[in-house]
Amino acid sequence: MARERKKPEEPNELRWLTTYADVVTLLMAFFVMLYAISQVDQTKFQLFVSGLADPFDNPAVAEGLLASGSGFVGAGASVTDTETESFGAESILDGLPSIENLEDLDEQEEQDSENVDPDPGAGEGDKTVVTDSQLIEVRDAIESALEEAGLVGNVDFEVTARGLVIAIATDHVLFASGSAQFGSDGDDIVAAIAPTLSTFSNQILVEGHTDTVPLVGAGYDNWNLSTDRALAVLKALVRSEGIEPGRLVATGYGEHHPRASNETDDGKSANRRVELVVVVERGETDG
Numbered sequence: 468m469a470r471e472r473k474k475p476e477e478p479n480e481l482r483w484l485t486t487y488a489d490v491v492t493l494l495m496a497f498f499v500m501l502y503a504i505s506q507v508d509q510t511k512f513q514l515f516v517s518g519l520a521d522p523f524d525n526p527a528v529a530e531g532l533l534a535s536g537s538g539f540v541g542a543g544a545s546v547t548d549t550e551t552e553s554f555g556a557e558s559i560l561d562g563l564p565s566i567e568n569l570e571d572l573d574e575q576e577e578q579d580s581e582n583v584d585p586d587p588g589a590g591e592g593d594k595t596v597v598t599d600s601q602l603i604e605v606r607d608a609i610e611s612a613l614e615e616a617g618l619v620g621n622v623d624f625e626v627t628a629r630g631l632v633i634a635i636a637t638d639h640v641l642f643a644s645g646s647a648q649f650g651s652d653g654d655d656i657v658a659a660i661a662p663t664l665s666t667f668s669n670q671i672l673v674e675g676h677t678d679t680v681p682l683v684g685a686g687y688d689n690w691n692l693s694t695d696r697a698l699a700v701l702k703a704l705v706r707s708e709g710i711e712p713g714r715l716v717a718t719g720y721g722e723h724h725p726r727a728s729n730e731t732d733d734g735k736s737a738n739r740r741v742e743l744v745v746v747v748e749r750g751e752t753d754g
Contacts (some may be wrong), residue, residue, distance in 0.1 A: 594667045597747060602631040605663060605745060609633065612659040618652060622660075630669070630747035633660065634726070637696060637739045645682060647695035649703070657700060660743070661708035668714065672744040673697045673704075675719045676726075678735035694719025700741050 596602060606624045613619040621641075623634040638644045641653045664671060675693030682688055697717040704710045727734035 596630075596667045596669050596745060599626055602626050602745065602747065605631055605667070606633075608663045609660050612663060613656070616655055616659045618656050618659060621652065621656060628749065629672075629744055631745040633743040633745070634740045635700075635743070636736070637741055638736070641700070641741060642696055645692070647692060647699050649699065654703065654707075657703040658707050661704050661710060664704065664743070664745070665708045665710050667745075670746040671704075671710075671715050672742075672746060673701045673715060673717045674724075674742045674744065675700075675717075676724055676738055676740050676742065677722050678725075678738045679722045679729040680735065688721070690719055690721035692719075693721050696741055700743070 596605060603626070606626075609622070610619060610624070613622055621636050625632045625634070635641050635656060639650060641650060641656060642648060643650045675695070675697035677689040677693050679689075682692060694717070697719055701712075701715045701717040704715060705712050722729070722738065725734070725738045726740070727737040729735050729738060
């Protein structure tokens, strides 16, 4: 019995897609390779090349690709001797640091980064006071300035959790009694304090305080007075020494933050004050 003949396959019009897909895949791989070799980490490449010295038994590999030597790779002429003469190209490793100098370069970069001034144009006023010892230095500098001006007895100092508190007596010292106008010593006190405050960049709070004696005047109370006095000192700091206004904040507390009892005249006198607070971020390490 004769076998049935196999029917011929029908022509497949889409067979060309197989070849096309192969070509596209190869092109993609080619361009990925080009992209990969276009970005060379010099340090890692130098380490890679130096690692070839042992397997190829050619220590000269670390200094130049395929340099002549005793190993089977180095048996031929080096790239530097032949190929560079034929097409004028430079050795791949020209200009790269040698493996022995990599650690020295890293140490030098660390030293350079530590010595770089974060703001080359920064002046003395861009320093920040961060420790209690620095606050004490600020206090001593202000005390010296006040002593030279003969005003040292009118200002008290205290280092607190917020920073350095500079408390200035108000009535008959900084201001006239019951007024926000500077008294005879007001400008002199601010002028003595301001130069030291301008040497660093910390925020400065200007806080006004009064006693409990009510003011005579409709709609104007101790809160208004304390706020106006704080603003007067703030403006004097800017006017006297050109302190950056963005560093200053003025606040009036009235009689609500007393330092002493308002039952005595001495206590009331202590409560009538303007405080300058040099604010310190306590997240920094204290020293």
